[in-house]
Every structure is written in C-alpha cells, then in structure tokens.
Amino acid sequence: MDVDATENPKLHVLFFPFMGxxxxxxxxxxxKLFAMRGVKTTIVTTPLNVPFISTTIERSKNSGFDIHIKVLNFPCVEAGLPEGCENLDSIPSSQGVNLDMIAKFFKAADMFEQPFEQLIQECKPDCLLVDMFFTWASDIANKYDIPRLMFNGCSFLSLCISDSVNLYEPQKKVKSGSEPFVFPNVPGDIKLTRDQMAVIFTQNEENELTRSVKKWREAELKSYGFIVNSFYELEAAYVDHYRNVIGRKAWHVGPVSLCNRAIEDKLDRGKKPSVDEQKCLSWLDSKQPKSVVFICFGTAVDFNAAQLTEIAFAIEATGQHFIWVVKKEKSNNEEDWLPEGFEERTEGKGLMIRGWAPQVLILDHEAVGAFMTHCGWNSTLECVSAGLPMVTWPVFAEQFYNEKLVTDVLKIGVGVGTKKWKEVVGDFVKRDAIEKAVKEIMVGEKAEEMRSRAKALGEMAKRAVEEGGSSFRDLNDLIQQLSSRRR
Known part of the structure; x- marks a missing residue:
C-alpha cells in the first residue's frame, strides 16, 4: 500500500516533460508516483499532447490522487514549424531524420521560457521537475528559489559516461573511429569506439550542437539534482560513483513503468495502440511460455525498407514465434519491403503490429521469451522489469551505452553487432547477424543462464518499488527533503 511520505500533503511538484x-x-x-505519496502534482504540456496523457491522469484523479494538467500553447508556427507540429513524433520526414525541423522544434521549446515563468507565478509550486532540454528552467527556478530537478531519461551509467566525456574527451585521443577506448573514471572498464558516439561529442569545432551540449551541462550544474528512472540493484556501482565520486545529487525512483498495474494503465501509456488488446493477448495466450520474440524499436528509430527486409528474412529463418512492431503503414495494401509470401508463410507464428504497440502489456506476458530492442532506456528498463533477456540493436542517442550495461555488465543480452551511431536510420545489419543473435538469446548455450539472470533482475525491480524497497525509499527521502525545505 502506498503511504504519504510528507508531513504536509500540500507539497506541490510541477512536471514539464519534453514533447516526445x-x-x-x-x-x-x-x-503518478509522487501523487500516490500524497503530493500535489501538475503536468505541463501543449494542447495536442493532452490526449496522450489525459486518460491516465483522469483515472488517477478518480482514484483520489491530486494530479492535474496545465496547458501552454506551443509556438510551432513562430519557430518555422507546420501548424500542429507539437511532438517529435509529428515532425515531417520523407526519409530519415529532418535536422532542420528538429532544430526548429528545439527553437520552439526555447520560446516556452516566458509563458512558463508566468505559470510559475500563478501556480507557486514547491519544486520543478523539468526535462533537460528546457535549459532555461534552472534560471527560472533559481530566480524564484524553487529547487529544479532534472530528468533526461537516461541511466546512471550514462550520467557517469557523460561526466567522463566532458572531463577527459577520450574519444578524441584515438587514431580512428573504430578503435576501442575505455572511459576514464567510470567503473567497469566500459569500452566504446568513436563511431558509436553521438556526433556532438566527436566534433572539434564549436557549432550549434556543441553549444547545446554546453547549455545542458551548465543547466545540470545549476540544478538541485537529477531524478533517474532506475533502481539501485540494477547499476549500484554507477549510482555510488555518480553520487559519491562525481559528487552530484541524484535519486533513483524506478522502474516507473511498474506503477501501471492494471491492463488499462498499461494500455494508456502514450498513443492509442494500433492493435486490439484482446486480439494481442489471445494470440499470446495460444503460445508456449518464453517462446515469442518481441521486436520493437521505439518511437524514434526509422529503419529503411532494405533493413526491414533483412529483419523479415532473419526472423523467418530463426523459426521462432514473434510479434513485430513496424512504423511503416501499408500503401495501397502493399509493402514493397516485405518478402513475397512472408505473412502467409509465418501465419500463426508471427503477429505484425503496424503503428503503436502496448509494449509493457506485451513484455509482461508469460509467452514472451526475449525482446529485440534499440536499447532506448525506457524500453531497456521495461524489459528488465519484465525479467527478460534482450537482443540489443543500438541506433543513436545514448543507446550504445545502454547496450554495454545489458551485454557486458548485466550479461542479459546479445548484440546484433552495430558498429556506428546513425541517427534514426541506424547502422545497416545483415540478416545472418540478426538470425544468429535471436537464436543465441532463445535457444543458445547461454540462453538459460541469461534468462535466469534476467528473471532475478525483474524480481529485484519489483521489490525496489514496493514499500521498503530501494526506489521506494529514495522517493520518500526526496519528498521529505522537499517538504523540509519549505518549512
């Protein structure tokens, strides 16, 4: 049972997530987690993003939690974006990433500063929990003497690596992009290559991207601390290193997805699913435990037709049951990338979802035996929470760091072998490598060992958010600190 961790239930925390x-x-x-502890919570978003969160907020309010939505207009047209472009998912793109549109989207986000400050004056919150991309929020917080907690959606390992990169720049001391190097002052001898890092860290000249990184860093140093969607037992060495060696304040409160216990809660996270949940669950119910590979690459990855074709050939060759989520819709009832007769040959073995899938609902089903993922932190942690091993396929952002945690530190994953960081479209992987990784994770010599480790981590994740668990205690400590600060 959730408890009120505050002496004053009027503590008010304002949340402002980036629009992705x-x-x-x-x-x-x-x-929702803060609200469950008796804290008043307000989520700030834009008009066209309200439908993505309104159902889950209404359900929480009906359960007696003090949770609200405040709306700020998104200046898309003023920033040069099309009308209605209020989410990263809605940025128009014919093929691959549209850097010009993304730059305009961030410009629009910077234009929130004045209306957000007006909102602070109206709401008078006790704490701001604001996404890292809103760098101006730290100055507003300091101006009104309100603690600002940063959220960047990453792991503690990523925070430790970012600090190492900022201080030592090890990626600039190797002779080639494919030469491995170790991140100094990071536990575990984590190795990467320059090719696997974001271009913002590999450029020598100052530009808009490098200036953005500098702004994020400055905002981080001004903030009250980080709030991290993770749990102590998952990456204890990196939690301790970040807090005790680097010396920064941070609280782990995850896995946050575990606050969604009912089927309705799992379905209402994000967009409306493109598949009927009963159809999906019935299909899974018909399969043996741990026999299905779930394939999903998140909201931002956008593989081209050639890569999708390789995945199709590979998954068919494995002979495994699968659920495969693809972003591309059928045009004129045809898909030129899908091998001829693929769906007929895999009928009964495979379920394809075109669009948005209820990921947590699927991962939690006993029929699922492994997850092929881009290693986004949300997906990684949701898979850990479900107690499943992973086929790792990092594409961009900090996903190569997450892969190292999964494969090298936790030893619950097998990589497909991506060598290069390529925003959205990814490094091309051939079918043989995909087939090999899937077979290794499902029926290989070490499959049972990885599955056992993953199951143990899943149990630890659930204990972490229960009363007395590591994340439960950290959230209590944070709420008590914020409450004490008000008095």
Missing part, C-alpha cells in the same frame, strides 16, 4: 513520447511517458509515470 520517450520523455513524456516516464515523466507522467513519475507524476
């Missing part, structure tokens, strides 16, 4: 599903979903879960 990978940022909004975990922050809405966090707002």
């Amino acid at each position: 599903h990978g940022h909004m979903i975990p922050m809405v879960d966090m707002a």
Whole structure:
C-alpha cells in the first residue's frame, strides 16, 4: 500500500516533460508516483499532447490522487514549424531524420521560457521537475528559489559516461573511429569506439550542437539534482560513483513503468495502440511460455525498407514465434519491403503490429521469451522489469551505452553487432547477424543462464518499488527533503 511520505500533503511538484513520447511517458509515470505519496502534482504540456496523457491522469484523479494538467500553447508556427507540429513524433520526414525541423522544434521549446515563468507565478509550486532540454528552467527556478530537478531519461551509467566525456574527451585521443577506448573514471572498464558516439561529442569545432551540449551541462550544474528512472540493484556501482565520486545529487525512483498495474494503465501509456488488446493477448495466450520474440524499436528509430527486409528474412529463418512492431503503414495494401509470401508463410507464428504497440502489456506476458530492442532506456528498463533477456540493436542517442550495461555488465543480452551511431536510420545489419543473435538469446548455450539472470533482475525491480524497497525509499527521502525545505 502506498503511504504519504510528507508531513504536509500540500507539497506541490510541477512536471514539464519534453514533447516526445520517450520523455513524456516516464515523466507522467513519475507524476503518478509522487501523487500516490500524497503530493500535489501538475503536468505541463501543449494542447495536442493532452490526449496522450489525459486518460491516465483522469483515472488517477478518480482514484483520489491530486494530479492535474496545465496547458501552454506551443509556438510551432513562430519557430518555422507546420501548424500542429507539437511532438517529435509529428515532425515531417520523407526519409530519415529532418535536422532542420528538429532544430526548429528545439527553437520552439526555447520560446516556452516566458509563458512558463508566468505559470510559475500563478501556480507557486514547491519544486520543478523539468526535462533537460528546457535549459532555461534552472534560471527560472533559481530566480524564484524553487529547487529544479532534472530528468533526461537516461541511466546512471550514462550520467557517469557523460561526466567522463566532458572531463577527459577520450574519444578524441584515438587514431580512428573504430578503435576501442575505455572511459576514464567510470567503473567497469566500459569500452566504446568513436563511431558509436553521438556526433556532438566527436566534433572539434564549436557549432550549434556543441553549444547545446554546453547549455545542458551548465543547466545540470545549476540544478538541485537529477531524478533517474532506475533502481539501485540494477547499476549500484554507477549510482555510488555518480553520487559519491562525481559528487552530484541524484535519486533513483524506478522502474516507473511498474506503477501501471492494471491492463488499462498499461494500455494508456502514450498513443492509442494500433492493435486490439484482446486480439494481442489471445494470440499470446495460444503460445508456449518464453517462446515469442518481441521486436520493437521505439518511437524514434526509422529503419529503411532494405533493413526491414533483412529483419523479415532473419526472423523467418530463426523459426521462432514473434510479434513485430513496424512504423511503416501499408500503401495501397502493399509493402514493397516485405518478402513475397512472408505473412502467409509465418501465419500463426508471427503477429505484425503496424503503428503503436502496448509494449509493457506485451513484455509482461508469460509467452514472451526475449525482446529485440534499440536499447532506448525506457524500453531497456521495461524489459528488465519484465525479467527478460534482450537482443540489443543500438541506433543513436545514448543507446550504445545502454547496450554495454545489458551485454557486458548485466550479461542479459546479445548484440546484433552495430558498429556506428546513425541517427534514426541506424547502422545497416545483415540478416545472418540478426538470425544468429535471436537464436543465441532463445535457444543458445547461454540462453538459460541469461534468462535466469534476467528473471532475478525483474524480481529485484519489483521489490525496489514496493514499500521498503530501494526506489521506494529514495522517493520518500526526496519528498521529505522537499517538504523540509519549505518549512
């Protein structure tokens, strides 16, 4: 049972997630967690993003929690974006990433500063929990003497690596992009190559991207601390290193997805699912335990037709049951990337979902035996929470760091072998490598060992958020600190 960790139930925390599903979903879960402890929580978003969170907020309110939504207009047209472009998911793109549109989207986000300050004056919150991309929020927080907690949707390992990169720049001391190097002052001898890092860290000249990184860093140093969607037992060495060696304040409160216990809660995270949940669950119910590979690459990855074709050939060759989520819709009832007769040959073995899938609902089903993922932190942690091993396929952002945690530290994953960081479209992987990784994770010599480790981590994740668990205690400590600060 959830308890009120505050002496004053009027503590008010204002949440402002960045307008992308990978940022909004975990922050809405966090707002629910705070509300479950008797804290008044308010989520700030834009008009066209309200439908993505309104159902889950209404359900929480009906359960007696003090949780609200405040709306700020998004200046998309003023920033040069099309009308209605209020979410990263809605940025128009014919093929691959549209850097010009993304730059305009961030410009629009910077234009929130004045209306957000007006909102602070109206709401008078006791704490701001604001996404890292709103760098101006730290100055507003300091101006009104309100603690600002940062959220960037990453792991403690990623925070430790970011600090190492900022201080030592090890990626600039190797002779080639494919030469491995170790991140100094990071536990575990984590190795990566320059090719697997974001371009913002590999450029020598100052530009808009490097200036953005500098702004994020400055905002981080001004903030009250980080709130992290993780749990101590998952990455204890990196939690301790970040807090005790680097010396920064941080609280782990995850896995936040575990606050969604009912089927309805799992379905209402993000967009409306593109598949009927009963159809999906009935299909899974017909399969043996641990026999299905779930394939999903998040909201931002956008593989081209050639890569999708390789995945299709590979998954068919494995002979495994599968659920495969693809972003591409059928045009004129045809898909030129899908091998001829694929769906007929895999009928009964495979279920394809075109669009948005209820990921947590699927991962939690006993028929699922492994997850092929891009290693986004939300997906990684949701898979850990479900107690499943992973086929790792990092594409961009900090996903290569997460892969190292899964494969090298936790030893619950097998990589497909991506060598290069390529925003959205990814490094091309051939079918043989995909087939090999899937077979290794499902029926290989070490499959049972990985499955056993993953199951143990899943049990630890659930204990962490229960009363007395590591994340439960950390959230209590944070709420008590914020409450004491008000008095």
